[in-house]
Amino acid sequence: MTQLLLGNDAIALGMVQSGCRVMTAYPGTPSSEILAGVVKFKKKLGREIYTEWSASEKVAFEVALAASWSGLRAATAMKQVGLNVAADPLFSAAYTGVVGGFVIVPCDDPGPMSSQTEQDSRLMALTAKVPVFDPSTPAEALAMTQAAFELSERHCLPVILRPTTRVCHAVQSVDVPTAPAAAPNGHNAGFKKDPQRWAATPVFRLKLHNELNAKLADIEAEFEASPLNYSVNQPSAISHQPLGIIASGVVFTTAQEALAELGAEAPILKIGTPFPLPRKRAMEFIAQFERVLVLEEPDACIELQIPDRTRVNGRLDGTVPNAGELSPEIVMSVLAEALDRAGLPVPPPPDDAALSAIVQSLKIAPRRPRLCPGCSHRSAMFTMKRTFGPNAIYPGDIGCYSLGTNLRAIDTFVDMGAAVTMATGFYQAGRITGDKRPIVALIGDSTFIHSGIVPLANAVHTGARFVLLVLDNHTTAMTGTQPTPANDYTAEGDIATKISIPDIVRACGVKFVAVADPYDQEPFKALLEEAQAFTRAPEGGLAVIIADRPCVLYDDSPIEANPIPVVVTEDCDGCRYCVEAFECPALVLRADKSRVDIDYRICVECGQCIDACYKGFIVPQMSVVSTQ
Amino acid sequence: MELKLILAGIGGQGVVFATKVLSQAAMGRGERVMASENHGMSQRGGSVMSHVKIGGSEAPLIRRGTADALVAFDRVEAMRSLPFVRAGGSVYVNSVNGLDPAVMARLTELGIGVFSVEADACARELGAPAVTNLVVLGFAAAHSGLGLSVDDLKNSPKRNHSYRQRGLRVRP
Structure with missing residues (x-):
């Protein structure tokens, strides 16, 4: 049957059809739709699969790995930088190997x-040798x-699908093979103890490394004949071209x-298995030509493994741009340049x-x-900027709020959780350099749970002082x-135990913990000032404020319950302050720059922009009606 | 014959949804489809473009200067995406006043036809301001710009898909 499939859905369907029993992410x-796809297809095909939105990629990897060690087929998906977070178990699992087929899907983002x-x-x-x-x-x-x-199970080794x-995010009409009535179930025998493998000490790790090398040699030999590697436009007679x-x-x-x-x-x-590269096949192909051009993304993996690159051009020698x-x-x-260099007639490229x-x-x-429009991060960051001004240091983190760079409310982002660690480092560096600027770090709820908790414990323990x-x-x-x-529900909408962020923060030893709605801008400002004072008080320390307000895309019921439609009064002088400092897409500067209008097609009636006009020209609609 | 189409708009206008409607409609006619969507950062109100190839190619992106038609839900995004259109191609745009006069002479020179539709107004009249995207799509189909008829679009299984309005509530 031909189906229109998103690439991530195709991967998800492949997992479900292959009898994957545990899927985590x-x-x-660009990876996020894979797990949602597994949930969708397992229901459609009536398969039993445990799915989990894990707290981090490392968690996701290890939960799935244990399932594989229990004999089940298992998979985990993440974006490419997520594999950095899961690198520790990846390198170890390559040595130990697996039992049930184990597939890791890190999705790369050329561009980026x-x-x-x-x-x-x-x-x-x-590098990890998988x-x-x-x-x-x-x-x-x-x-x-x-x-x-299949490869993973045959060689007892994790396999990456990249x-x-x-x-x-391509959508293609795909001829989907009929799913086997009963999906293969891996070995399905439960976890079998084997301490020399699953709990291997360094002595045994050397043996496992040699075992891994042998597996890779076998797999390379297998890839030499794999139909996933094939030639197109190949002339029938071998000739020098x-x-x-x-x-x-x-x-x-x-x-x-x-x-x-x-x-x-x-x-x-065409190479479908870039590592281990079927080197014999590649060299036999290369032998037929004066020059060979290697095209791959985003870096040079195939090119790097070609044993003799004398006649090879690609990203490594700059023939192909080495970024982007x-x-x-x-x-x-x-291609036009390569054809021309090879002395082949090139029609002028279209x-x-x-x-x-x-x-x-x-x-x-x-x-x-x-x-x-209506984003609570905007309110929190706007108030933060009003409180601490342009000179404070604002370490940020990964999430929607990284768009706070537009509001100049984010000074740094590095990776997941770095808001807390960078703030710690800026504080310690400031003690040395005498820099007394306030430090206010920003991190989202998901990112905090992913990688903010351990840094927070570290910051409290080492006596770092900043507002988080x-x-x-x-x-x-x-x-x-x-x-x-x-949250109190799982990837499949079942009930889950909800953990409390304020409780975690308190348990890390933070003495100033407050939860507040950033929509209440004035009290929020007062709280920020109090938190900052706590970081400077003799008996003070690190202060944490939890800005508590649901994402409008996720839950707009609080706005629905209390809509505040607004108007811009005739006094508006087009000073642009609201457009630049608050930057709501529904606040639009008129083409002649004379004034700002509300784009009512996208305004969600949160009323937050009322405070964004310090001149008082953005007002609730009701007040205008009542004065008329 | 292969058809290459660019769909352009602003995050929230339903570019991805329109891509699905179009792709499903083409599949309904037994065509092979390959399309490329934007996700992630681009959905936060930024420019969104999707590339759709009907009838053969497996390469997801369309090279500049080779698209048969550009279907744009926003005038500025139409202007931005113009370099994708081939000589002799067509532009279907949601606009009350066509495209910037500065480019019109060059478009005429290249034999590129520009067809405007006041889709925002049409959608409001229909009482469904969120369907601007489908108005432009239908308009292009009626001009035979998609290689698909309006009936083909109507037969797309995606036609009854409810439009996601949260965070983008549209008021007439």
């Missing part, structure tokens, strides 16, 4: 479009998910299309700039992402409102 673009790096999870696989599959399309991702479970954003191409992932499809447009028939070796997504425009220009110049001359301002603002909007908002351990 921590949300992160929604990430702090564009790191290559295939290189992570290479095999990796690299799908080019949703259809291939579905097939490879099945193959990954899609990129353009596979995860000017140019060949090795490609993997989405770039393989982009290169095929570009070659067709150029009317060139350069042979392509390989867009169709870039692939076209790289003009893709006919309109670019004139559109550029219009200088259309980029439309940057902004916090939603936990922006608790009751959900993981940026990635699509997935639940956290502070």
Whole structure:
């Protein structure tokens, strides 16, 4: 049956059809739809699968790993930087091996479009010594998910399936094979004790490392003959030709299309298993050509493993740009140059700039992402800025509130949980340099549970003093409102035990803990001042304020219960303060810059902008009606 | 014959939803579809663009200068996405006054037709301001710009999908 599938849904369907029994994930673009897809397809196909939105990627990895050690097929998904968080168990699990097929899906983000790096999870696989599959399309991702479970089980080794954003978020008509009536169940025999493996001390780890190396040699031999690696445009007679191409992932499809447009028939070796690279096959392919161009994303993994790169060009020698997504425009220009260098006739590449110049001359301002109308983070950060001004240090973290950079309310973000640790470091550095500026760190509820708790315990223990603002909007908002351990329901909507963020903060030894609604801007300001005073008091210390207000996308019932429609009075002089300092998308500066209007199509009637006009020109609608 | 379409708009306007309607409709006619969506940061009110290829290619992105048609739910986003349109292609845009006069001469030179529809007003008249996206899509189909008929769109299984309005409540 042909189905329209999102790449992430294709991976999810592959997991369900392959008899995966435990699936865990921590949300992160572009991976977030995989677990939701598993929940959807397990219900549709009537399969029993335990799913979990875990507290972090490391948690997700280890929960799934234990299931695999119990003989069940298991999988875990995350964004590429999430695999950094789960790197510790990944490296260890490569040594110990697995029992039930174990598939890890870190989704890479060339560009990067929604990430702090564009790191290559295939290189992570290479370093950790686990095999990796690299799908080019949703259809291939579905097939490879099945193959990954089988390979993992055959060699008792974790296997990585590495899609990129353009596979995860591509939608393709896919011929879906009928699901087997009874899904394969792995070994399904429960956890069997084997301390020399599952609890191996360093002495046994050396033995396991040698075992791992042997497994990889077997897998490379298997990949030499794998149908996941194949040639296209291959001439029937072996001959010496000017140019060949090795490609993997989405770039393989982009290169095929570009070659067709150029009317060139350069042979392509498509690699579906970048690590361990089937080196014999690659070298046999390379031997046929004067030059070989390697196209891969986001970094050089295949190219790096080619034993003799004398005739090879790619990202490593700069022939292909060594950063950024390989867009169709870039692939076209790289291919045209390579064909030309190889002495092949190149028709002038089709003009893709006919309109670019004139559109550029219009200088259309980029439309940057902004916090939603009614977002509680905006209120919290606006009040924070009003309280502490531009000079305080604002360490931020990963989530929607990183858009607070627009409001100049975020000075740093590094990775999950770094708001707390960076604030600790800024405090200690400030003691040395004599910098007495206030430090106010911001972290979201999901991020706090993911990676903020341990840093908080550390900060309290070492005597660091700063204000920590936990922006608790009751959900993981940026990635699509997935639940956290502070919610009372699971990934499947079942009842779950809710843990309390204030209780965790108190248990870390924080003496100043307050919960407040950032919509009440004046009391919130007073609380921020009190917290700051506590950080400076002789008997004081670290102060935590939990800004408690649900995300409008997740739960707008508090606004529905108390809508405050607003108007901008005729006195508005277009000073732009509200547009810049508050930056609600529903506050729109008129084209002639004379005044600000409310865009009532998107205004959610939160009334928060009333305080954003210090001149008092934004007022509740009711007050206008009553004065008329 | 392969058809390459660009859908452009602002986060919240339903670009991804329109992509699904279009893709399902094409599949209903037995066509192969490959489309590329924006997710994540781009959904927080930023520019959103999706690429749709009907009838063959497995490459998810459309190269600049090769799209047969641009379907835009916002005038500024239409302008921004123009470089994708090929010579002889078409632009269907939600606008009360077409595109910026500065580009019109060049578009005419390249044989690119611009068709405007006051989709916001149409949607308001329908009492469903959130369906601006479907008005523009239907408008393009009626002009044979999608290789699909209006009936094909009506037959899309996605047609009854409820529009997600939370956080983007639209008031007439």
